[in-house]
Amino acid sequence: MKIGNIEINGFAALAPMAGVADRAMREICVRYGAGFTVGELTSSKGVSLGDKKSFELLACSQNERPTASQLFGREPQTMADAAKRAVEFGPDFIDINMGCPAPKVAGNLCGSALMRDVALAESIVKAVVNAVDIPVTVKMRTGWDSDSINAPELAKRCEAAGAKMITVHGRTRKQMYAPSAEYETIAKVKNSVKIPVVANGDIVDGKTAKKVYEITGCDYVMVGRAAQGNPFVFEEINAYLGGKAYTPPTLQEKFEVLLQQVELMKRYKPERVAILESRKHTAWYMTGLKGAANIRRMCGEIASLEDIHRIIEFALEQNRDL
16 A cells, blocks of 8 residues: 555554554554554644644654654644644654544544534645645544444545545544444445545454455554554554464563563653553553453552563463463
C-alpha cells in the first residue's frame, strides 16, 4: 500500500490512542512490525496558540516511521495553520481526526462531530491539503449514530478534497467502543473511493485481521487496544497473513520489552510523568497472568523503576509454568 508516495510494508498499523500511544509505544510497535503509526490526538487550536503540550504531542522520531501527526479542530484555517506547524516536527503525513468520540472533543463539535457536517469536513480537508506538501489522510467512524451512517459519502468528499487515505473505525460515535465493530460499512467505503482504505476496530490477532481483510476488501488494517501491553500483535499478524510460523514471546521476553518501553518513556518525558504513566502500561503487559488481583494493585502503586522490577519478579514467580 502507498500513502501518496510513501510505501507502507506489513499488514497492520498502530492506531492513534490519546494518552496511550506515545512516542515510546509507537517506537516499540514499529520494532515489532507495525507498518506505520499515528501520533496522539493534538488540538489545532493548541498548536496555533503555541501550546507547549501540543508541541510535545507532535514530536516524532526516526524509529517510529512512517508516522503521522494527528490534528483535530473544526476551523479550516486553524487546521491549515496547525498542519503547517506540525510539518516542522517532521511527520511523514498529516492525519485529520473525524472519529474521536470523547465528549471533550465531539462535544466541542470536533472529531466525530464533523461527520454531522460533511461540507465543513470537506472544507477542512481541502484547507489542510492546500497548506502542506506531505500527504493528508482522514480517520473517521461509520457515522454519528445508526440513523446517520454516512462514512461512504464523507470518504468520497474527503477524496475529492485531496485526502490520500481513509481509515474507518467500524462503530458510530454513539457506540463509542461497544458493541462489536461492524465491517460492512467499511466495505462500502472501500467501494466508494479509489484511495487506500484502512479498517479499524476489534482487530486483535492474525485471525481477526484476515477476517477483516476478507469482509471489507480493505488495503490495510489498524490495531488499537489489542496493542496495549502487546506490541507483538503486529509480528503475529504479519506472520499469519504472510503465511509464516509465529512463536509468541516468553514471559521473560515480554517483560524485557516492557522495561525497554519504560526506559524510552523516561527518555522522552520527565521521569515522574513517565513512571506514573507506566502504571497502566505495566498492567497491560500483565494481562491474563495468575495473581492478577495482586498484580493490578501493585501496578497502581508504582512510584519507581524498582517497583516495576518487583512486579516482574512477583509475576514470574506466580507464573512459572508459562
